[in-house]
Amino acid sequence: MGNVDYVYPPTKMESTHGVAxxxxxTFFNSLKYSLKETFFPDDPFRQFKNQKPSRKFxxxxxxxFPVFEWAPRxxxxxxxxxxxxxxxxxxxxxxxxxxxxxxxxxPPILGLYSSFIPPLVYAIMGSSRDLAVGTVAVASLLTAAMxxxxxxxxxxxxxxxxxxFTATFFAGVLQASLGLLRLGFIVDFLSHATIVGFMxxxxxxxxxxxxxxxxxxxxxxxxxxxxxxxxxxxxxxHQWRWESGLLGCCFLFFLLVTRYFSKRRPKFFWIxxxxxxxxxxxxxxxxxxxxxxxxxxxxxxxLKKGLNPPSITDLVFTSPYMSLAAKTGMITGIIALAxxxxxxxxxxxxxxxxIDGNKEMIAIGTMNIVGSFTSxxxxxxxxxxSAVNFNAGCKTAVSNVVMAMAVxxxxxxxxxxxxxxxxxxxxxxIIAAMLGxxxxxxAIHLWKVDKFDFIVCMGAYVGVVFGSVEIGLVIAVAISLLxxxxxxxxxxxxxxxxxxxxxxxxxxxxxxxxxxxxxxLILSIDAPIYFANxxxxxxxxxxxxxxxxxxxxxxxxxxxxxxxxxxSAVGNTDTSGISMLEEVKKIVDxxxxxLVLANPGAEVxxxxxxxxxxxxxxxxxxYITVAEAVEACNFMLHTCKQNPPKTDQxxxxxxx
Numbered sequence: 001m002g003n004v005d006y007v008y009p010p011t012k013m014e015s016t017h018g019v020a021x022x023x024x025x026t027f028f029n030s031l032k033y034s035l036k037e038t039f040f041p042d043d044p045f046r047q048f049k050n051q052k053p054s055r056k057f058x059x060x061x062x063x064x065f066p067v068f069e070w071a072p073r074x075x076x077x078x079x080x081x082x083x084x085x086x087x088x089x090x091x092x093x094x095x096x097x098x099x100x101x102x103x104x105x106x107p108p109i110l111g112l113y114s115s116f117i118p119p120l121v122y123a124i125m126g127s128s129r130d131l132a133v134g135t136v137a138v139a140s141l142l143t144a145a146m147x148x149x150x151x152x153x154x155x156x157x158x159x160x161x162x163x164x165f166t167a168t169f170f171a172g173v174l175q176a177s178l179g180l181l182r183l184g185f186i187v188d189f190l191s192h193a194t195i196v197g198f199m200x201x202x203x204x205x206x207x208x209x210x211x212x213x214x215x216x217x218x219x220x221x222x223x224x225x226x227x228x229x230x231x232x233x234x235x236x237x238h239q240w241r242w243e244s245g246l247l248g249c250c251f252l253f254f255l256l257v258t259r260y261f262s263k264r265r266p267k268f269f270w271i272x273x274x275x276x277x278x279x280x281x282x283x284x285x286x287x288x289x290x291x292x293x294x295x296x297x298x299x300x301x302x303l304k305k306g307l308n309p310p311s312i313t314d315l316v317f318t319s320p321y322m323s324l325a326a327k328t329g330m331i332t333g334i335i336a337l338a339x340x341x342x343x344x345x346x347x348x349x350x351x352x353x354x355i356d357g358n359k360e361m362i363a364i365g366t367m368n369i370v371g372s373f374t375s376x377x378x379x380x381x382x383x384x385x386s387a388v389n390f391n392a393g394c395k396t397a398v399s400n401v402v403m404a405m406a407v408x409x410x411x412x413x414x415x416x417x418x419x420x421x422x423x424x425x426x427x428x429x430i431i432a433a434m435l436g437x438x439x440x441x442x443a444i445h446l447w448k449v450d451k452f453d454f455i456v457c458m459g460a461y462v463g464v465v466f467g468s469v470e471i472g473l474v475i476a477v478a479i480s481l482l483x484x485x486x487x488x489x490x491x492x493x494x495x496x497x498x499x500x501x502x503x504x505x506x507x508x509x510x511x512x513x514x515x516x517x518x519x520x521l522i523l524s525i526d527a528p529i530y531f532a533n534x535x536x537x538x539x540x541x542x543x544x545x546x547x548x549x550x551x552x553x554x555x556x557x558x559x560x561x562x563x564x565x566x567x568s569a570v571g572n573t574d575t576s577g578i579s580m581l582e583e584v585k586k587i588v589d590x591x592x593x594x595l596v597l598a599n600p601g602a603e604v605x606x607x608x609x610x611x612x613x614x615x616x617x618x619x620x621x622x623y624i625t626v627a628e629a630v631e632a633c634n635f636m637l638h639t640c641k642q643n644p645p646k647t648d649q650x651x652x653x654x655x656x
Contacts, residue, residue: 019622021609022602064362067124070396078395085394086402088273089132089385093403094410095276096385096433097135098300098418099426103206104140105153106164106377108300109415111135113308114376116407118367119400125363127355129396130347131381132389132403133367136339137434138202139332139378141209142469143167145224146328150321162314163325169315169372170329175337176365184357190338193450194476196442197457198335201464201472203437205229206430213427214252216244216298226465244297247286248424251279255432269391276429283425284417298423303415307408308374315372329378331470333368336380340364343381347390384433456480491527493540495548496566496626503627505566518558520633521548522626524566529577538580541565542587562633563588566626567600578611585617597622598629 048056062069097111104110119133126133143164144153153160178184190198208229212220217239221232255275262272286292293299316325341360348355364380371379389399446454456479464472496505497514505522508514516522523544529537541563549560573581588595595617600608608614614622623629 019597019600019605019619019624021614022606063359065124066127066359067397074396074398079398081393081395082398083402085389085392085399087406088270088392089389089399090403090406091277092273092385092388093132093134094407095280095426095429096382097407098280098421099429100135100137100140101377102423102426103137103209103430104135104143104164104377105148106143106161107157108418109303109411110161110164110375110377112303112407112411112415113374114371114379116404116411117308117374117376118371118379119404121367121370122363123397123400123404125359125366126397126400127359127363128344128348128381129351129353130386130390130394131340131344131397131400132385133379133381133400134385135377135379136336136382137206137430137437138199138339138469139336139380141202141206141224142332142335143328143378145469146331147324150324159316159321162311162316163321163328164377165311165314165372165375166316166322166325167329167332168368168376168378170326171333171336171378172329172365172368172370172372174330174333174365175361175368178337179358179361179363179365182358184341184361187334187338187341187357187361190334190477191453191456191480193446193453193456194460194480195338195342196439196446197460198464198472198476199339200438200440200443200457201461202469203434204461204465205469206434208233210427210431213298213423214245214248214431215239216241216424224464224468241297243292243295244422244424247283247292247297247422248428251283251425251428252431255279255428256435259432259436266391269388273388273392276432279425279429280418280421283422284420287420287422292422293420300418300421300423300426303418305412305415307411308376310373311375312373331473332378333365335473336378337361337364339382340380343383343386347386350390384436452483456483485532488527488530489532490536491525491533493526493537493544494524495544496522496524498630505626505630517630517634519560519637520562520564520630521545521560522564522566522630524569526569528571529573529580531574531576534576534580538583541584545588545591545593558637560593561637562594562596564596564598564626564629564633566598567604568598570604571601572603573607575611578607578613581608581613582616585613594633595621596629596633598626599624 047059051059058068093115094112097115098108099111101108101111101114115134122131122133147153147160147163147167151160151163178186205224205226208226209220209224211217211229211233215233217233217236219236221228223229258275259272262269287297287299316322341355341357344355344360345357368376368378371377392399443454443457446457456476459479460472460476462472463475467475494507494509495516497508497511497516498505499511499514506514507524508516521544523541525537527533545560545563552558552560585595597617600622605614623632
């Protein structure tokens with residue numbers, strides 16, 4: 001190949017505004033900016049600017065305790081709405097609390113304890129108006145599955161109980177720490193598809209495990225996978241109790257019918273909300289009158305009166321059990337946090353207000369820490385209870401206070417009435433609640449919109465159902481991270497063409513009427529350039545050039561002479577990315593072509609300048625827009641002293 005004398009565009013063809021290099025920053029200013037953008041994108045300190053010290057103190061108090069923000073504006077109309085909502089969700093919280101405590105292999109009274117103290121803490125610190133705090137089935141199942149591997153709840157109930165309190169403490173510490181350190185983005189790794197599959201799988205397992213209560217079985221597997229559960233059910237057919245099964249099916253039918261009716265007639269939401277408590281009352285009366293407990297129908301038994309006893313001295317911080325409690329707490333804490341924040345954001349969107357995810361983490365974490373000191377196990381904002389709270393017309397978190405007061409009255413006066421409550425009714429309540437978490441419509445939607453998200457969803461579901469809750473969670477997160485890595489390591493590159501009668505350049509695959517510019521190949525890189533994708537992009541750019549040259553040769557059109565890289569979507573790069581661009585430039589030069597950059601971002605330009613790449617490329621070959629770059633290249637094609645030599649095909653792309 002011979003040397004080529006290029007005629008650079010004269011002044012009139014240069015970009016009106018050249019690509020500017022950002023002014024240099026000191027290391028500490030750059031670090032400060034990066035930390036601010038990473039941890040404080042919402043700029044929570046903006047409200048404190050130019051404020052008096054007393055005002056700053058009040059704003060800080062309102063940030064950590066939102067009750068001081070909305071309480072002064074509280075009205076009697078709000079109170080009437082919150083009273084109705086609180087009483088309604090209490091009717092659901094009491095039977096659900098008892099049921100979920102049994103699911104966690106804990107004493108039923110803990111479900112009531114956990115519906116008393118934590119809601120009061122959340123009412124003071126929470127920012128959601130609609131979240132109804134209480135125990136949840138998935139966290140209960142996780143607690144039973146993880147703690148049950150090491151400690152048998154039947155053989156050593158005291159140690160198991162203390163480990164549940166300790167796990168709740170660690171969960172609360174983790175949740176509050178994530179909020180204080182503003183690390184809420186960690187929860188975002190649990191994508192929507194992951195949560196749909198995970199919740200559906202956990203709900204399926206929970207429903208199957210309730211066959212123990214429905215069929216009145218005394219001995220049952222501690223495993224959570226579907227194979228073990230079904231084996232345990234069908235190897236004990238001789239112990240099935242028809243009385244218990246009949247009672248369970250009747251109450252399950254009643255609960256499902258009321259829920260179906262409330263869905264069809266939303267103004268009658270209270271019928272579905274009252275159905276669990278109604279089932280408990282009817283079941284207790286039926287057992288009491290017929291003495292069914294003597295005929296194979298298991299009952300709760302005695303529940304002691306009184307409010308939450310302190311449990312701070314019961315926390316276990318000695319090996320080997322502390323590591324078990326910490327592991328259980330961290331996993332259940334993350335799941336509970338993801339569910340609580342997702343539910344809170346969903347209902348906030350309906351009412352057009354905003355909740356701060358980090359403040360919610362602090363509130364949920366604090367209520368679990370306080371709960372672990374007062375005989376409670378893990379709580380968050382379950383969807384079913386929050387949906388009832390929302391439909392009941394709640395206005396503020398006072399509905400949680402009303403619910404807590406109703407539970408307090410129950411603990412002080414009404415617990416003996418639950419003595420004859422049949423366990424089969426609790427199983428029916430759990431099954432009815434869990435069926436609502438198997439969101440097959442969401443899975444179908446994922447299949448239609450994004451096949452990879454559907455794979456993530458099914459991976460989580462299959463992992464939970466056929467493995468364990470932990471395995472399903474690991475599979476779902478692993479597939480999600482794999483997808484993220486694929487997006488980073490294999491970014492999209494595509495050819496741009498000119499839309500007719502415009503200066504716009506768009507993807508030729510998306511816009512079929514976009515036409516290529518003779519002699520110019522315009523490529524767009526749709527991601528930051530990092531070490532993980534630098535090699536791939538180098539090879540991909542080379543293949544685009546080879547394909548373009550082959551196409552031009554076969555059609556006899558103008559030979560390829562300019563390569564324009566549209567850097568609009570390249571938000572950042574590293575040294576590997578810069579090295580890749582240097583390699584591309586060397587190879588493009590060897591092949592008698594010219595490399596041109598369009599619209600590199602501030603961070604990219606700054607690094608290209610520091611690495612002397614701009615100096616090697618020539619500042620005149622960097623343009624703000626693709627249109628300006630094409631115009632300059634077109635001008636060059638018509639004013640060159642001589643045509644650039646044709647590509648030397650003996651010079652392979654990979655031969656640097």
